[in-house]
Amino acid sequence: MKRIFTFILTCTTVAVYAQNSSKYQLVPFVKTMIGTQRMGHTYPGATVPFGMVQLSPETDTISYERNGKYNPDVYKYCAGYQYDDKTIVGFSHTHFSGTGHSDLGDFLIMPSVGKLQLNPGTADDPSSGYRSPFSHDEEYSEANYYKVRLAKNNITAELTTTARVGFHQYTFPESDDAHIILDLMSGIYNYSGKNVWTYLRVVNDTLVMGYRQTNGWARNRTLYFAMIFSKPFYRHGFKSYAPKEVYRGFWHKFDQTNNFPEISGSQIRAHFDFKTTEREQVKIKFALSPVSMDGALHNLVSEVADWNFDKVKAQGQQLWEKELSKIAIQGNDELKQNFYTAMYHAMINPTLYMDVDSLYKGLDQNIHKASGFTNYTTFSLWDTYRALHPLFTIIQPDRNADMIKSMLAHYDQSPEHMLPVWSNSANENWCMSGYHAVAVLADAAVKGSNQFDAARALEACVATARKRDYENIGTYIDLGFIPDTSSGTSVSGTLEYAYDDWAIAQLAAKLGKKDIYEEFIKRSQNYKHVYDASTGFMRPRSSEGDFHVPFDPLSTSNGGFIEGNAWNYTLFVPQDPEGLIKLMGGNNRFVNYLDSLFTMHLPDKYFAETEDITRDGIIGNYVHGNEPSHHVAYLYNWTNKPWKTQERIRMILPLMYKPAPDGLGGNDDCGQMSAWYIFSALGFYPVTPGSDRYELGSPSVDQAIIHLDNGKNFVIKVTNKSPQNVYVSKVMFNGKEIKEHYIKHSDIIKGGDLIFFMSAQHK
Numbered sequence: 222m223k224r225i226f227t228f229i230l231t232c233t234t235v236a237v238y239a240q241n242s243s244k245y246q247l248v249p250f251v252k253t254m255i256g257t258q259r260m261g262h263t264y265p266g267a268t269v270p271f272g273m274v275q276l277s278p279e280t281d282t283i284s285y286e287r288n289g290k291y292n293p294d295v296y297k298y299c300a301g302y303q304y305d306d307k308t309i310v311g312f313s314h315t316h317f318s319g320t321g322h323s324d325l326g327d328f329l330i331m332p333s334v335g336k337l338q339l340n341p342g343t344a345d346d347p348s349s350g351y352r353s354p355f356s357h358d359e360e361y362s363e364a365n366y367y368k369v370r371l372a373k374n375n376i377t378a379e380l381t382t383t384a385r386v387g388f389h390q391y392t393f394p395e396s397d398d399a400h401i402i403l404d405l406m407s408g409i410y411n412y413s414g415k416n417v418w419t420y421l422r423v424v425n426d427t428l429v430m431g432y433r434q435t436n437g438w439a440r441n442r443t444l445y446f447a448m449i450f451s452k453p454f455y456r457h458g459f460k461s462y463a464p465k466e467v468y469r470g471f472w473h474k475f476d477q478t479n480n481f482p483e484i485s486g487s488q489i490r491a492h493f494d495f496k497t498t499e500r501e502q503v504k505i506k507f508a509l510s511p512v513s514m515d516g517a518l519h520n521l522v523s524e525v526a527d528w529n530f531d532k533v534k535a536q537g538q539q540l541w542e543k544e545l546s547k548i549a550i551q552g553n554d555e556l557k558q559n560f561y562t563a564m565y566h567a568m569i570n571p572t573l574y575m576d577v578d579s580l581y582k583g584l585d586q587n588i589h590k591a592s593g594f595t596n597y598t599t600f601s602l603w604d605t606y607r608a609l610h611p612l613f614t615i616i617q618p619d620r621n622a623d624m625i626k627s628m629l630a631h632y633d634q635s636p637e638h639m640l641p642v643w644s645n646s647a648n649e650n651w652c653m654s655g656y657h658a659v660a661v662l663a664d665a666a667v668k669g670s671n672q673f674d675a676a677r678a679l680e681a682c683v684a685t686a687r688k689r690d691y692e693n694i695g696t697y698i699d700l701g702f703i704p705d706t707s708s709g710t711s712v713s714g715t716l717e718y719a720y721d722d723w724a725i726a727q728l729a730a731k732l733g734k735k736d737i738y739e740e741f742i743k744r745s746q747n748y749k750h751v752y753d754a755s756t757g758f759m760r761p762r763s764s765e766g767d768f769h770v771p772f773d774p775l776s777t778s779n780g781g782f783i784e785g786n787a788w789n790y791t792l793f794v795p796q797d798p799e800g801l802i803k804l805m806g807g808n809n810r811f812v813n814y815l816d817s818l819f820t821m822h823l824p825d826k827y828f829a830e831t832e833d834i835t836r837d838g839i840i841g842n843y844v845h846g847n848e849p850s851h852h853v854a855y856l857y858n859w860t861n862k863p864w865k866t867q868e869r870i871r872m873i874l875p876l877m878y879k880p881a882p883d884g885l886g887g888n889d890d891c892g893q894m895s896a897w898y899i900f901s902a903l904g905f906y907p908v909t910p911g912s913d914r915y916e917l918g919s920p921s922v923d924q925a926i927i928h929l930d931n932g933k934n935f936v937i938k939v940t941n942k943s944p945q946n947v948y949v950s951k952v953m954f955n956g957k958e959i960k961e962h963y964i965k966h967s968d969i970i971k972g973g974d975l976i977f978f979m980s981a982q983h984k
Contacts, residue, residue: 261885280306319889323410365537439648603653655717723796838887846887864983933972
């Protein structure tokens, strides 16, 4: 406990914490450092709910390549920040939250004094460049605010944001050589050739505009900016690290390195110089746009009219307070810190992707206007369809509908005419398997949270699922499974397609489309085609139907699965648990199988198979850090031992979530890990998105009130709660006992009281 409280209440943050406690009820419980250590891949910087700008420190600049080969350290820096690092390179404006892949880190800014250094230097020798050592004792972060003292030059950096504007405040020492460095080369997931082109134009001595085009994970991404200083700079300069580009178009007639008004090239850094007095503050407003430089400037002027840093910080925190207050819980401080940090992480992504005038760049690279909806991007759908979007159907129904409209716009603009798989910034990244946007659309429609054209949504779902030339869909349709000769993830791909097909069937049933329902409900049974009764596992098989040999159900390297093994994926049939239990030999065998998943010991050799596999997020062979296992603990509800679901959930919660930098047992994956926590802490979980059911578990909150958008409240009460009382002896809803092990979405939306009666003994 000493470590946790040292992290939460350092001597430098007590005053700020106390101040905020008097102003906000819930913001003080958000601990943005949670997940910044090890594999959580969150960032501690400033952002507003679902904001376009994520302004956060970078603690290193790791190249994708090292000595011409893949650099495994890239994986550590998916969010740009690692808690164990000792130096800060600068502060950039775009970040993914909790992903297992890297990109972004656009427009890095770093203040310095003294001799100008445009090279970042190294962590081992920060004096060799502009990076600076820092201490966590002099670092503080909260929702929409980050502060740190850069020890190298004794500069205090403070960051806050609006939806489209990053607001920097740097407190300098006295100096005739104070600098603001703008690094257009820096980025997350950097490699030679990622920067396609950058352009920078100095409009006057306070306004700079430009853009950056990159070819990273998103293969064709352009982002524009407008940057305004609170104080005129007396000198500026550029340096290109691709020398042949410096004079392109100017025939050597100008010296572009000093006070020239513009520069373009692929590898550029710029500096802006000031004279400062002791403790003078130089402020920067830095706006982004997916459309144009003028769009960025319009965003800046519209969202931040003056130089009041504290006002912008407060306005952003008020937005967070509003979103966090959608669920009011009772419990101890540690519980609230876990819960409201999970709420915070759940409402960072997807991110806004349009200017204040509703213009945005579409997947077709043309400029579109979002008519009647807010356009979003950053759809990590392999992760977030499971719990994040179902959470939004309860606490963010209007915003979730806009996200679905954004997906339908993606479908309209897609040259492949498909719904998004993993999309970001007018790009389809094609990451992970399945076509899980269909589950998000079906889930919202089935639950009645469909302020969108459901018939058009069904059309898009069907077109996506019939796309024969995409990732073995044609073979899957013809054979009823994906053969291992066609894909290295043939089994998991088959299972995910089968679930998505079931989701499409539910949407078709909702709309009375019987022929489509029959087609896809039949396809949803394809999971049976990769089950091997002789071993009791899902298993790769050839196009001739032969099961793959050799076969090790614990291995992740023998093919057939993505981010898991046969033991995990055999349980991935969320659309038909009853059918799976029958297939696996009935209740007793199924319960024994589930038990073994949590209790077995994985030998070290299985963790050595790939560089990315660690023991983070693993209990036995249950991998909580990978999403395909997120429904597993709730599967006991379909057996004669539902009390084991309650037992497992209350075991998982404190092991995988705690209020510390290493407090997430795996990548947060754009809020999915956090959404699992929120649901499970409340006592129910959406095992099968596309259904209106939530499976009951064992709540860890003392009480919760979900404030619904329709003005009603859904109240969760827990009697006899204690660390020992993990079992549910009875559940009452609006005065009537629930005999089933689930509650329906329609019950939640109507409001009422759900009461859990807890016990130390199971039934």
